[in-house]
Structures are given as C-alpha cells and as structure tokens.
Amino acid sequence: MRLTEVEAYQGQGEDPGSHAHRGRTARNAVMFGEPGHLYTYFTYGMHTCANVVCLPPGSAGGVLLRGAEVLDGLELARSRRTTSRGDADLARGPARLALALGITLDDGGADLLAGDAFTLDLADEPVGTVRTGPRTGVSGPGGDAAAYPWRFWLEGDPTVSSYRSAVARRRVAKA
DNA sequence: CGGACGATCCCCT
DNA sequence: GGGGATCGTCCGC
Numbered sequence: 001m002r003l004t005e006v007e008a009y010q011g012q013g014e015d016p017g018s019h020a021h022r023g024r025t026a027r028n029a030v031m032f033g034e035p036g037h038l039y040t041y042f043t044y045g046m047h048t049c050a051n052v053v054c055l056p057p058g059s060a061g062g063v064l065l066r067g068a069e070v071l072d073g074l075e076l077a078r079s080r081r082t083t084s085r086g087d088a089d090l091a092r093g094p095a096r097l098a099l100a101l102g103i104t105l106d107d108g109g110a111d112l113l114a115g116d117a118f119t120l121d122l123a124d125e126p127v128g129t130v131r132t133g134p135r136t137g138v139s140g141p142g143g144d145a146a147a148y149p150w151r152f153w154l155e156g157d158p159t160v161s162s163y164r165s166a167v168a169r170r171r172v173a174k175a
Numbered sequence: 176c177g178g179a180c181g182a183t184c185c186c187c188t
Numbered sequence: 189g190g191g192g193a194t195c196g197t198c199c200g201c
Contacts, residue, residue: 007193017193018193022187025186026187027186041185041192042184043185044194044195045183045185046183046184047183047194049193049194066193083196094193094194095194095195105185136194137193164194
C-alpha cells in the first residue's frame with residue numbers, strides 16, 4: 001500500500017505526546033532501538049497502531065502510520081476490515097491501517113527494512129503536495145497541539161483521516 | 176457530513 | 189488505579 005498520512009513523535013522529554021516522553025519502559029523499548037523497526041502499541045482497549053522507528057539507537061523517535069491507500073491485496077484487506085464502507089476507508093486511520101496490514105502487538109520489533117512484518121519502501125522523489133499541521137488527538141505543552149505541527153499528509157488524498165483534536169475523556173460513574 | 180459517546184485492555188505509577 | 193497517538197454507531201441537519 002501507499003502511505004498518505006503520518007505523524008512524527010520524538011520523546012526524550014521534550015514531546016509530551018510521545019510514549020517515550022517519560023523515558024524507556026518495557027512498552028516503548030523498541031523506539032530506543034534500531035531505526036527501521038516496527039513499534040506497535042495497543043490503545044483504547046481494542047486498537048493496535050504501527051510506528052516506524054526513525055532515530056539512531058539511544059534516541060527515541062518514530063513515525064506513526066496514520067493513513068494509506070491499499071494498492072495490492074484488496075481482497076485480503078477487505079476481509080480484515082469488514083466494517084469498511086469503501087476501499088478508501090480500508091487504511092484510513094492508524095488502527096485501521098494496522099488492521100488492514102494484519103499488524104498485531106506480536107509484530108513489534110520487526111525489521112521492516114528486512115521485510116519481517118512488511119517491507120518499507122522509500123520514495124526517491126516527491127509523490128505529491130505534502131501538507132503539515134498539528135497532530136491528531138494529541139495535546140502539546142499547555143494543551144496546544146499546534147506546538148508540534150508534525151502531522152504530514154498528501155493534499156486532497158481520500159485516504160487521509162479527518163482531523164480530530166484532543167478531547168478530554170469523560171469518566172464513567174461506576175454504579 | 177459532522178459532532179457526541181461507549182467500548183475495552185494493556186501498561187505505567 | 190486510571191489514562192489512552194481510536195473506531196464505529198447513533199443522531200441531527
């Protein structure tokens with residue numbers, strides 16, 4: 001598939017939105033390791049998301065895969081994304097993208113440049129107009145998500161997810 | 176088309 | 189003990 005939307009996360013104490021913000025833990029250890037490897041995390045009790053480690057060992061950094069257009073294996077992707085209402089929705093959103101690829105937590109740490117879970121191909125030239133903006137569902141310092149405009153997407157691509165700002169989750173009173 | 180809300184579990188403190 | 193880099197459904201326009 002063809003990536004259309006990503007977000008960058010740095011950590012190292014300066015990026016509150018990053019899972020590596022508070023230092024190395026068992027969960028985010030992969031982000032402190034070799035670049036080009038897959039960092040997966042589980043969130044909201046049901047979703048898995050995929051990142052590509054992007055900084056040298058010792059420096060935590062990664063890119064969250066947020067959107068993509070499925071080019072090959074359409075039948076397989078559709079079978080895994082039964083709730084999708086159209087091919088543009090197959091990998092529109094980080095959890096959908098991971099599901100369409102068949103990524104699970106067990107794939108964390110896979111060497112993508114070696115094709116362990118899937119192969120990451122980097123384009124040699126620009127593939128379109130790239131736009132940038134605040135990251136989705138993340139609040140920066142002082143609640144200002146725009147402090148780190150590290151969301152990148154292809155302008156006008158139908159497989160780019162719609163922006164959602166960070167919302168305070170409402171607690172459910174236990175009866 | 177877009178806003179509101181519940182679901183559900185792994186991981187850190 | 190509680191938060192969370194989301195999604196799907198419901199509902200109104």
